[in-house]
Amino acid sequence: MNYWLMKSEPAEVSVDDALAAPRATVPWTGVRNYQARNYMRDAMRVDDGVLFYHSSCAEPGIVGIARVASTPYPDPTQFDPRSPYHDPASKRDEPRWVLVDVQVLRKTRNLTLPELRADPQLEDLLVLKKGNRLSITPVEPRHWRRIVKLLDRPAA
Template sequence: MTLPERPARYWLMKSEPDECSIDDALAAPGATVPWTGVRNYQARNFMRDEMRIGDGVLFYHSGCPEPGIAGIARVASGVRADPAQFDPASHYYDPKATPDKPRWLLLDVQAIRKTRLVRLAELRAHPALAEMRVLQRGNRLSITPVQEQEWAAILRDCLGGKAAGQSN
């Protein structure tokens, strides 16, 4: 018995552009990059338990002078162990992680297109986005869910179009 497909979900994924920018992702083979370095359990659990191939991604530049949405992407793989956790030379090394019991996961993200930069102030100016997780006080998660109506409002009102797979 096969289970019915679930509707696509949407995510905002933060990356520091000096580690991996939307331009880096677009230049990668197949425009696909491994999303490494997630070291927050809630963000890891989103990847492990909720994210699926084909889900939409707002590619967000953070930790830079002008943070904001810089592109549209999609989840391109299931999860697997993040190898950086096993590398003592890596900034993301975790001495408690072992290959038979990894603590940290990654998945691949495929860039679809670069967009103009949609800054936080612009997101905050839209009433339809008032409840968006990235705009909530104290939110520092690197991966947050985006509601379908938020995704549609960003594409329509901020980016003036549709992303691949978007039917609204």
């Protein structure tokens, strides 16, 4: 089993939006970074753990525990000229971008970026590395266990 941190802007898809969706599952559309795409395409497996992370908001942080709920398949937004994620160079018979479905298992308190940074056991968590802008990053099992433990505690 692998673990991932997946960032979503709440204005696009929030943890509450995902919970309100059928089976609390949403397609992870709009990824337009090759490394993040490769994680979904080549490394993610159904039932992998996901830390649902709100980004580009007042208080970025981990707001839910989820799982990968599908194998990768073509992201339909790449073919939609009305979508901000449209990619005119991507062809239906050879799609450039894929997505996976993500199912939220539970909403958590917001484990904020400052809280993550303050924990010495998480100092090498990829999302905390200077210059890291990826929307999807792998999470080591030891980091996953630590974060789940922190999520079960009240905010400091």
